Amino acid sequence: MRCPHCQEESFGKKKKLTRGWKIIGEITVCALCGTEWKSSASADDAPEPGASTDKLKALLGGDFREKTELAGSADSRFCRNCKYFIVHPFKTVCALSDETADPMGECASFAER
Numbered sequence: 001m002r003c004p005h006c007q008e009e010s011f012g013k014k015k016k017l018t019r020g021w022k023i024i025g026e027i028t029v030c031a032l033c034g035t036e037w038k039s040s041a042s043a044d045d046a047p048e049p050g051a052s053t054d055k056l057k058a059l060l061g062g063d064f065r066e067k068t069e070l071a072g073s074a075d076s077r078f079c080r081n082c083k084y085f086i087v088h089p090f091k092t093v094c095a096l097s098d099e100t101a102d103p104m105g106e107c108a109s110f111a112e113r
Contacts, residue, residue, distance in 0.1 A: 005035035
């Protein structure tokens with residue numbers, strides 16, 4: 001195919017358009033001079049970041065950008081929150097029973113830090 005810009009016999013090379021870390025489209029450029037031949041999406045047509053949450057908000061009628069907090073005491077009885085839990089790079093130990101402790105486990109002798 002002949003490039004309309006450099007008038008040389010060339011072939012098209014696909015190049016990705018990005019905004020931040022997201023791919024927003026793809027264009028075809030001349031392999032010799034790099035001039036754009038045609039595009040499948042332009043940077044102006046790409047949706048703005050957060051546009052999908054705005055559509056979801058309009059559909060369901062809620063604000064989904066806020067982080068949902070769990071109840072405060074729901075996870076407080078895990079071994080990782082106990083004052084007897086000792087963290088070591090190779091082994092986690094319960095100082096009370098001197099046994100290997102599971103950070104997400106629970107026991108009857110829990111004491112808050």
